Amino acid sequence: MKKSIGYALLSSMLLGSLAPSAASGADAKTEPLISSYETEYGHSSLVKSDGTYWIWGMANLPSVPTQLQGLTDVTATFGDNFLKKTDGSLWYWSKATQSTGMNLYKIEGIQDPVDVPFVYGDNAIVIDAKGDVYKGSQSYPDYIPGPYTKLAGIDNVKEVSLYGDSLAQKTIFVFLKKDGTVWRTDATYSTFVQAQEIVGAERVQADGVYLKDGTIREWPSSYNVAGYDKVKGDWASTSSIPVKGLPERLIFAWRNGTSNVAIDEQRRLWFWGATITGWSDGTTMNSQPAPIRLTGVQDVKEAYVAGRSLFALTQSGKVYEASIELRDMPANAEFKLLASDVVNMKPASKHLLMQKTDGTLWGWGLNKYGSLGIGEDKEVEIRTPVQLQTPIEVVLNGESIALTNGVITRNGQAFVPLRSIFEKLGARISWEAESKIATLEREATGQTAAVAMKINLKDGTTTLNGETVKLQNDPFGASGTSYLPLRFISETLGAKVEWQQKAGKIVITMS
CATH class of the missing domain: 3.30.457.10 (Copper amine oxidase-like, N-terminal domain)
Structure with missing residues (x-):
């Protein structure tokens, strides 16, 4: 279940903690204990195995995992604000603007949701187990959810993604059906057009499609770097084309709409897309259309881009970091060891979460609104991984x-x-x-x-x-x-x- 646009690989987690002091009086004695909680987690929320739901790391929210009261039957978390209960119902929470409390709303008309892949502006898309797709909105000031309606003209959907088409100046929504076909529409949802050139799709992500044969196709987009002349015309007639220069078969691929990474069968790491230079109004996205193999890391299991860094997790549990803050990404880019004993990672736009083998959760990157869950909401860049506070x-x-x-x-x-x-x-x-x-x-x-x-x-x-x-x-x-x-x-x-x-x-x- 994706937590936001372009991010997948949600898995069950073990979270470790230090026990509170067992001392009385002035706490002269401690008994450090390790405790593990089987959880499902996102960028700013998690569900413990007892069904309790915990939040942190967004504007005006706690800076460490804090329990949202009244919930003991949650089975899944979608995005930042959606959750699923054991009865299959979908719920949405928001912070009350005039108080310190939280509002909790049931989304009527939806049963057994499997994903809320993204919130686009104030609108959200929901996919249920049957493959039906629903669209709804959250209204200001308390983000109260409005009615969710089923989209007509599309069904049997497995995944939904979106990207910005710079030619048509539209946001294009991409639907992957369970039969492997891919369909697109714009924000009106009035016409669904099948991408006839695509057969046997496995995943859709941002402006890319991953096929079951291990190849990738992509469309022109806001930061498209495919290295070909964009086809003029409206979005409906624009075809995707294969990404050239990659090995014949890939076992892992990830993209966020600007930068792309892939891992081949020999577990070698590839990169293409945008690097970043400059800051604020002077920020430049530098196009690097041809995939290159990065030789500075081997035996790669997962890879992502967060902030201005590329992260590679190896089979041995080591996480390496390389900067993409440069004009061109060289094949011999330097990778520095960031962490060890890591079993998986989850990227956000400007920070990264990592789970270690002992069950603890660690964060790296921009701590905006307390996104790293360490107890501080100062907007500082943390370059050495820090452990998130445990939900207690x-x-x-x-x-x-x-x-x-x-x-x-x-x-x-x-x-x-x-x-x-x-x-x-x-x-x-x-x-x-x-x-x-x-x-x-x-x-x-x-x-x-x-x-x-x-x-x-x-x-x-x-x-x-x-x-x-x-x-x-x-x-x-x-x-x-x-x-x-x-x-x-x-x-x-x-x-x-x-x-x-x-x-x-x-x-x-x-x-």
């Missing part, structure tokens, strides 16, 4: 707690947002923005002693009932959220904290 659910007296931003673990210790849990444990919380001091107070009741705690997020100084205590890890701020140590404060307030490793949950009991 917090349960209080049997109730799953909604967090404004997910759990962050540091050195095996779990931290949660300031107001997420502790008020539910009976504490009054105040926050001094200038001094960055959080105060938690609870009066004595019955056999429960009074608690007065002050935590300085500037220097980590913490006092409990007037006495200074040393925390194992200092509290901190992340993405505008103040984070405090969960176990220390919860147990100080009289709660029992249990880390359920297998389930990936922190269970708090308060009588």
Whole structure:
């Protein structure tokens, strides 16, 4: 199931985590544990094996995986905002513009979706298991989904893609049917034209078609680099042509509409398409129409382009990176080792996610809106892979707690947002923005002693009932959220904290 235009190879994942501290008091002891969760994931969402759904890394959203409450029966995630439940229904979520909450909507009239291949503007395309295709839209300001209608004139569809035809100045939609034929239409969806020159298609992606015989065909597009004279005329009469200069049979190919990579039967890597030079208004897409074999990496399993880099994953689990920020891509382009023990990768436009053999998920690239899931939303370029935070659910007296931003673990210790849990444990919380001091107070009741705690997020100084205590890890701020140590404060307030490793949950009991 593709997560967005041009990206495929969605697979089940194992996510690792560090357990929260098992210590009481000032968290003087840690018990680092590894826990694995079988998940399906996308660029900014994932589904754990327990059916819970987690989001991060988009505008005004959490910067670490954070549970979307009320969902425990999700089986698949499509794109950034669509999900499928166990009953086969399709749902869409969006952030409420006037609050911190989320809206969740059922898409009526669609059963057993298999893909939401892309959202085009405010419109989305959905394919169901029968091969019917539906078109719908999301309206401003809260992106409430409108009615989805079945497209007439096309059926038995396996995949849908799109590309920009620079000749016709149109966006062209490409439909691959289950019988291997390929059909096209423009944004009106009024006429579907079969590409008669294509037989035995296996996949469609951007402006390319991959055939079962291991060859590739492509159409003229916005950044077409096929190296041939474009046929004049409207889009309907334009034919695809074979990509020349490649080996007879390929075992892997990927394209994003500008740059293209392929792997042949000897697991050698090929590149053609656009390289990038310049920045901002001076950015130039340099056409390199003839495929070249890149000799700097061997035994390649997968390859993608993200940002201005080309990534190659080898059979041995090593990821190598080469820059495409140059006028021409040379055959002897330098590849640098980026990571080891990687089982698969998932590219986005400007960042890359990698799964390692121990189940952990790692990110590289532009951390815009917290897309790397590390707890920061600063728009910085991260060139050394960093581990995403693990999705950890917090349960209080049997109730799953909604967090404004997910759990962050540091050195095996779990931290949660300031107001997420502790008020539910009976504490009054105040926050001094200038001094960055959080105060938690609870009066004595019955056999429960009074608690007065002050935590300085500037220097980590913490006092409990007037006495200074040393925390194992200092509290901190992340993405505008103040984070405090969960176990220390919860147990100080009289709660029992249990880390359920297998389930990936922190269970708090308060009588």
